[in-house]
Amino acid sequence: MTPDVAEGSALLKERVTFALFDRAARTVKFLLPIAALLLVWEGAVRAGLAESNILPAPSMVIARAIELLDVTNPAGGMLLTHIATSLYRALSAFAFAVLVAIPLGFLLGLSGTVYRWVSPVISLLLPLPAVAWTPILLVAFGQGDVTIITVCFLGAVFPVLYSTIQGVRSVSRQSVWVVRSMGANFGDIFVRVMLPATLPALMSGLKLGMAHAWRTLVAAEMLAALSSGLGYMIFAARSYMDVPTMFVGIVCLAVIGMLIEHFLFVPLENATTRKWEGAIHVGGRR
Amino acid sequence: MSADATILAPVRSRPDIRRLSLSIARPLISIGTVFLVWEVAARAGWINAFLFPPPSAIAATLWQELLSGELLQHIGRSLYRLLTGMALAVVFGTLIGIAIGMTAWGRAIFKPLISAFMPVPTLAWTPVLLLLVGINDRTTIIVVFIAAAFEVIYTVVSGIEGMSVRLFWVARSMGASRQQIFWKIILPGIMPYLITGIRLGSGYAWRALIAAEMLAASSYGLGFMIFDASEYMTMEVIYGGILLIAIFGYVIENVIVGRLEAATVEKWGVQVAR
Numbered sequence: 001m002t003p004d005v006a007e008g009s010a011l012l013k014e015r016v017t018f019a020l021f022d023r024a025a026r027t028v029k030f031l032l033p034i035a036a037l038l039l040v041w042e043g044a045v046r047a048g049l050a051e052s053n054i055l056p057a058p059s060m061v062i063a064r065a066i067e068l069l070d071v072t073n074p075a076g077g078m079l080l081t082h083i084a085t086s087l088y089r090a091l092s093a094f095a096f097a098v099l100v101a102i103p104l105g106f107l108l109g110l111s112g113t114v115y116r117w118v119s120p121v122i123s124l125l126l127p128l129p130a131v132a133w134t135p136i137l138l139v140a141f142g143q144g145d146v147t148i149i150t151v152c153f154l155g156a157v158f159p160v161l162y163s164t165i166q167g168v169r170s171v172s173r174q175s176v177w178v179v180r181s182m183g184a185n186f187g188d189i190f191v192r193v194m195l196p197a198t199l200p201a202l203m204s205g206l207k208l209g210m211a212h213a214w215r216t217l218v219a220a221e222m223l224a225a226l227s228s229g230l231g232y233m234i235f236a237a238r239s240y241m242d243v244p245t246m247f248v249g250i251v252c253l254a255v256i257g258m259l260i261e262h263f264l265f266v267p268l269e270n271a272t273t274r275k276w277e278g279a280i281h282v283g284g285r286r
Numbered sequence: 287m288s289a290d291a292t293i294l295a296p297v298r299s300r301p302d303i304r305r306l307s308l309s310i311a312r313p314l315i316s317i318g319t320v321f322l323v324w325e326v327a328a329r330a331g332w333i334n335a336f337l338f339p340p341p342s343a344i345a346a347t348l349w350q351e352l353l354s355g356e357l358l359q360h361i362g363r364s365l366y367r368l369l370t371g372m373a374l375a376v377v378f379g380t381l382i383g384i385a386i387g388m389t390a391w392g393r394a395i396f397k398p399l400i401s402a403f404m405p406v407p408t409l410a411w412t413p414v415l416l417l418l419v420g421i422n423d424r425t426t427i428i429v430v431f432i433a434a435a436f437e438v439i440y441t442v443v444s445g446i447e448g449m450s451v452r453l454f455w456v457a458r459s460m461g462a463s464r465q466q467i468f469w470k471i472i473l474p475g476i477m478p479y480l481i482t483g484i485r486l487g488s489g490y491a492w493r494a495l496i497a498a499e500m501l502a503a504s505s506y507g508l509g510f511m512i513f514d515a516s517e518y519m520t521m522e523v524i525y526g527g528i529l530l531i532a533i534f535g536y537v538i539e540n541v542i543v544g545r546l547e548a549a550t551v552e553k554w555g556v557q558v559a560r
Contacts, residue, residue: 029394030397030398030401031398032394032398033394033395033396033398033399034398034399034402037399054417054418055418116312117312117315117316118316120312120313120316120317121316121317121320123536123540124317124532124533124536125532126536127489127492127493127532127535127536127538127539127540128528128531128532128535129492129493129494129496129497129531129535131493131496131497131500132496132497132509132512132527132528132531132532133528134500134513134516135500135512135513135515135516135524136337136516136521136524136525136528138516139337139516139519139521139524140337214407215407215408215409217407218407218409218410219407219409219497219500219501222409222412222413222501223500223501223513231410234410234413235413235501237413238413238416238417241417243414243417246413246414246417247414249410250406250410250411250414253405253406253407253410254402254403254405254406254407255405257405257406257407258405
């Protein structure tokens, strides 16, 4: 018995180390081209092939990032403020969008008549970039948080609305009929059939909505921010020809966008759609 | 309760002609109603007529701008930037997509780079581009290119991955050269996917273009027009511009490329699932 177990555990250990090694190798392989690009860039700037005041070397960008992160430095140290402001704006716009779009989406999805009459208006508004509303909001509210949050809201609300409608409309009639024939009332149908069946579409809508809010935010902050925000930081750096700060901002935007998706939506999906995975296909396939 | 009415009601069969005419009339009626209510509300003073000028005034301003030739300049310049950027995105996107789909080195080099660059909001590049290439058409064209290229690459790669390996086996067993395989198998094979990529990409590109025109306001373009108008507070021009942006966006994405997509899907019998 004992040798067997020992052998098994050795095998397991070997497998685990192999998996770890495999994963490390893949990570290295993944990072290699990125590192190579950065090295070539750095080398080109050092060798004088590219002008460092227009295309700064990665080392200069890192140095600037450290400078901007240093809270004790009264002149620099603004990066965290910019990030906090941007996050506040994007998340509040997203929250408003969810509060408006999901109830509206259920209403439009459940009622065929309303949907048929309203959908032309939605399909006219859908291809419209949210940023296009900025001039009107600038005239109405001036520069500042109201304009920025409204633009982000408009960017986020349509993807969420659209996916919610599609999700609700794709709920199969049969499953509603079955539950109804067994005597379920409207509340039961909603909680036990509609909601689980709509969740996958709803989740992808939320993910898309947040991505749109974050992407719209940059443009909105460039156009309408008064004093802070990552978009403002990037755009203001242009006046000082401060390219390293721009690249710091670009990297922050990309990394935060990825972190939001990873730490907000992956757990959310695990908690909702994965849990109801079995329920999703009720009546859908058969 | 409306749920019960729609989901549980028996399916009624209407005459086809009536349904067809209703499907055409319905958008006109619903959008027309919105404008009519807006018009009446603005005229009657229920809403601020400065912030919400009546649609008739917007139409009149657009007509004037059209007669003066300004409007056509704006539209023409925006479309020129969109087309140039899209053309670049299609050419380079297809090449990179094929490199990723067909070769090991292409996958090893481009996949990590794309996943590093993809999360960056396209418009964040605008200030950098403004410094690198200056305030001119090239900045906006590059923004359009960036916005559309990722979508094109993505669809081309998934097109190649979706292709049957047997196609290559058959071609090679009959002695096809690499070039022949490229022109006769890969290119026709990815075409339907490419068109889907162009449709999605042109939607993103149009959105990015308008914002880039507002930021890199050089001289003409619909985005420039509405942003410039906000400084003079001419609301009619802003609303007119927004309306045109929405209409052009819809027509480009759903009518022009959408028809093309439907035609190719019909011809080649491929359904691209996204």
